[in-house]
Amino acid sequence: MDFAKPLPGYLVQRYQGWKATTYAENQGWYRRLATEGQRPRAMVISCCDSRVHVTSIFGADQGEFFIHRNIANLVPPYAPDGDHHGTSATVEYAVSVLKVSHLMVLGHSQCGGVQGCIDMCKGHAPELEAKESFVGRWMDILRPKYEQVADISDEAEQASALERQSVLASLTNLMSFPFVSEAVKDGSLSLHGLWTDIGAGGLEYYDPKAGRFVEV
Amino acid sequence: MDFAKPLPGYLVQRYQGWKATTYAENQGWYRRLATEGQRPRAMVISCCDSRVHVTSIFGADQGEFFIHRNIANLVPPYAPDGDHHGTSATVEYAVSVLKVSHLMVLGHSQCGGVQGCIDMCKGHAPELEAKESFVGRWMDILRPKYEQVADISDEAEQASALERQSVLASLTNLMSFPFVSEAVKDGSLSLHGLWTDIGAGGLEYYDPKAGRFVEV
Amino acid sequence: MDFAKPLPGYLVQRYQGWKATTYAENQGWYRRLATEGQRPRAMVISCCDSRVHVTSIFGADQGEFFIHRNIANLVPPYAPDGDHHGTSATVEYAVSVLKVSHLMVLGHSQCGGVQGCIDMCKGHAPELEAKESFVGRWMDILRPKYEQVADISDEAEQASALERQSVLASLTNLMSFPFVSEAVKDGSLSLHGLWTDIGAGGLEYYDPKAGRFVEV
Amino acid sequence: MDFAKPLPGYLVQRYQGWKATTYAENQGWYRRLATEGQRPRAMVISCCDSRVHVTSIFGADQGEFFIHRNIANLVPPYAPDGDHHGTSATVEYAVSVLKVSHLMVLGHSQCGGVQGCIDMCKGHAPELEAKESFVGRWMDILRPKYEQVADISDEAEQASALERQSVLASLTNLMSFPFVSEAVKDGSLSLHGLWTDIGAGGLEYYDPKAGRFVEV
Incomplete structure (x- = not known):
């Protein structure tokens, strides 16, 4: 050492x-x-990106938010196979032990992980395709969503759309965890999809009625 | 949705x-x-715990810290097996893409994850032994370190000692990643082990000369 | 200082x-x-409890509600003895100076003060019996009402019943203030008894025709 | 009923x-x-005035603040005489039972109670001098502080000065409660004196170093 x-x-x-x-x-x-x-009211899953501070945006104080941060704020599907699943462990602890009332997934603009996923899907990032690429293998979680944005020709717009898809993919995967879907059904937990624009300081939430993200 | x-x-x-x-x-x-x-100078790996705010303790501003937070601030050993490894992906991105200069692992007092590991090792937590327990399987990373604190009879002291071992385990595992050990060897990256006492507001770092954690 | x-x-x-x-x-x-x-339309007497926000429940804006909050939303009987009577002073100011049109007493579920009163009446809280216990002496106001709920065996039901009795006791005591009963008689002031269920978000009002609290 | x-x-x-x-x-x-x-972090003692909303100013959410509101945000001196002391009961419950970490006394501009105290002290309010006047007897708590502002000729300035004195009087009286001064001494409780200007939306806190109120 x-x-x-x-x-x-x-x-x-x-x-x-x-x-x-x-x-x-x-x-x-x-x-x-x-x-x-601790007795946090909410859990937040956000990106590790140094420009995204949920504690700043929400004035989060000591003891308020249980925060997990990973690349591209992704939650993998439920897979109780006995392997190490760091993200799944945070969700289990927050929902089953701490019994948080809100679980927010916060995506953001200019996400390097999401851009890497696009590069992979376009065949521009062979190094991310390698078995040894942890970032590449992690972004595989988002890969199935690429086809939903494949037709967008403007690159910034495409990235922005896939960033929002990463939030929705995480929400969908969260519901595949039995303890999450049960808590949502009995009303003790609510899930929220968010996306923030770093440069403009904007914040959007997924509105199920509108079927899209809308400004707060 | x-x-x-x-x-x-x-x-x-x-x-x-x-x-x-x-x-x-x-x-x-x-x-x-x-x-x-972004061009962050440092990466921090800390716990999700709502009482631990690295942004507060270090006055982190926008763009300064690439932050990964998981249960018990653990880094698993290098295992390029093609599976999803969320924590390893964050380390790869920080070191290989962002080329951060510092990588800090921040442990803390009253860590629920570490306590769960102790309970498992003592045979008091069968629910964490289950294959389906994501928290239990995640804490398996720390398990081999338990024997180093097994003889401590005072429970608070034992937990506190294992919390520090979780920091050291993560540092050791970090060095098993080729891109980390290379960056450390060529001087472009330095690793730091930290532990904070929530109630007292204390901060300790691992001092390799002393062979133990000392107050900042 | x-x-x-x-x-x-x-x-x-x-x-x-x-x-x-x-x-x-x-x-x-x-x-x-x-x-x-200020020209508030209504006065509200509610509990200090951090879970009860009359401004939230009633969307109270600046200048609308003159709000007194004390332990268990209690009003003592009229006692013009020259001593400090904080609650009586608030009622006098609201009715005689501000001439509010409505005076609402808002009780609530899980009230710690009411539970303390029950514990005292059952002989389980000697510390609240002490002359120096301000909480105990304050809850003496409610004590005579205990006999009305003494026969209820279910503890939660009993507490809930005494919470409603605390509202009725306050209404009764309010009428012992000459300036209140006169304003009620000439129609310039109306009194309202309310009780809110924190967990369920319910709201009940005392219905004199039914002789009990009913859902809004 | x-x-x-x-x-x-x-x-x-x-x-x-x-x-x-x-x-x-x-x-x-x-x-x-x-x-x-509930597990509120702070207690606030503010005025009943309809224009003063601590929940609004501090974005207080469900469960965060234990709030007592009375005329002129006054705390009487410690007097364990067995009588009903509503305000003292709230302080006892917040400090001894809930163990809040902060206790804030929030005064405000245009306070009718403080103005009544000035009128009494100037001999302009015989009705408040009557033994039956609850407001008058309640404002007796503040009366000794009048001499500190008696020389101020400008009426608005004088009222404003006495409003701040009401905050300081309450802080001083709070320290006369053994359980308050002990908690302050051992660092588990901190006291704060605040004053808000309703029209300008200003907020001042008492700064012991400066020996006066200063803008936040």
Whole structure:
């Protein structure tokens, strides 16, 4: 473990600032959260992308949101085969143990993972086709949705459409988990599909009545 | 998709507040991030736990941190078998595509996932042993480390020790990825092990000289 | 006064959001309310409970409701003895100065104060019996009503019944205030007894013809 | 109880709107709040004034704030004499039972109760001097603070100054409760003094370093 390095100085400084302000102002709450445990109202599944901060957009405070972030905010289909399924584990913990009331899937514009999927589907990314490409194999989850956007000639528009499809694919896959569909049916859990435009600061949600994403 | 619900009103309100303040004040930067792409300096792998906000602790701004969050901040060993590996995909994207300079694994106190692992190892959690338990199968990644803390009789101390082992396990597994170990060797990437105490607001990093975690 | 702390950051952020949206959109009305004074149509007496928001349930806008909130939405009997009577002062101000047209007492399910009263009456809460227990002494107002629910064996049903009795006790006590009973008699004020079920989102009002609470 | 009236139609309509929207979108959360109990992070003591909505200013959602509202946001001194003390009961419940982390006293501009106190102190309000005046007796809590603003000749400025004194008086009185001062000393509770300008939408907090209220 001799390769591990100390925390970079710029982060030490920021941490000290946080400790002296945010922590100091809220230490009572932090202590309660530690002793009484978390009780988040919602789970959010978003992308790892550094430009997407659900905590910022929703003013998420300590203890409010159980957050899973992966490439392209994807949920794979239910597959209880005994293998490691990191995303499925987060959903199971949030719904079955924490009993969150809302589960939001948040997609976003300019998603590199979604663009990689398009490149693969167009035959432009042989390196992603390789068995060893973890990103490629992860984006296979979204691949079946490509045909729904294959006819869109404008590239930005096509990417934007597939980003929204990634949200819908995750929602559909979520419903394949028995504990999710049961909680949705009995009204204790609601699912939400969201997409944010990074540059414009826009936010859309999937409206089942309209059958498409609409501005909040 | 008729099960999808609109965004809850309390989040609509908060989003509108964010749009009118944080976004409005930084729209030039948001637009650049959208058109020029992200260029994060660091990747962080932390837990989904609602009490752990790396963006808060490190004052992370838009575009700074590529963040993956899963149960117990675990990285599985390198296994290019063609299956979906969500966590491995995030590491590949951060290191090979984004070329981040720092990769931090952030563990934390009162981790429910780590506690579940202890319960399994003690034979107290048959439900987590089931093949269908995604949480149980995910925590199998940490299981081999249990023997290192098995002798600790104080329960809180034992959990705390295994939480730190989960950070070290992830660092060790990270080095099993060829693109990670190469980047570490050529000096373009540094790895960091961190652990935060939720109630006390403390932060420790793994110090290879001391061979243990020390306060920042 | 050196113990006072600045406003926690999470509330600063939310306030800034409100200022930039709700306030900005309604500043003309806020200014008129400031210069012309309030003219609320109704007073509501509800519990302090964080799960009961009369402003949400009734879509209360700025200037509409004069709201008093205390433990278990109780009004003590008329007692002009020169002591501090906070609740009586709110009723006097609403009826004699503001001349509200409606006065609503809103009880609710899962009321901790009412449960405390039951525990006292059953001899299970010696700490609430102590002279120094403000909660205990406050719940003494409701105590005489316990005998009306003493025979109910189901605990949830009993609590629910006493919650409704707390509303009726408050209405009865309100009529002991001369300025209230006069306003009721001359038709300028109407009294309303309400009870809300937090989990089911239900709302009941006391129907004098039926002699019981009925669903709205 | 034949004087009780059904809920006015305009509120029935609004309630039905809330039930069909806000409740419907959040029923999972409402149910959890009902079955698991409340766990509010903060208590707010504000005025009953219809123009002051802490839920609006702070985007307070279901289960977040334990709210007490009385005339002029006053807390009387600690007086465990066995009488009904409604405000003291709310503080005891919030601090000792719910263990809130923050306790905010929120004053406001154009406060009718504070103006009444000034009128009394100037000898202009004999009706408030009467033993039977609940408002007058309640405002006696603030009366000792009048001398601190007696020299201010501008009436609006004087009222504004006494409104801030009412916040400070409440904070001082809060510290006279043993369970409050102990929680403040051990860091589990923080007290905050706030004042809002209704017309301008401003918010100030008491800054102990500056020794006065400053804009947020």
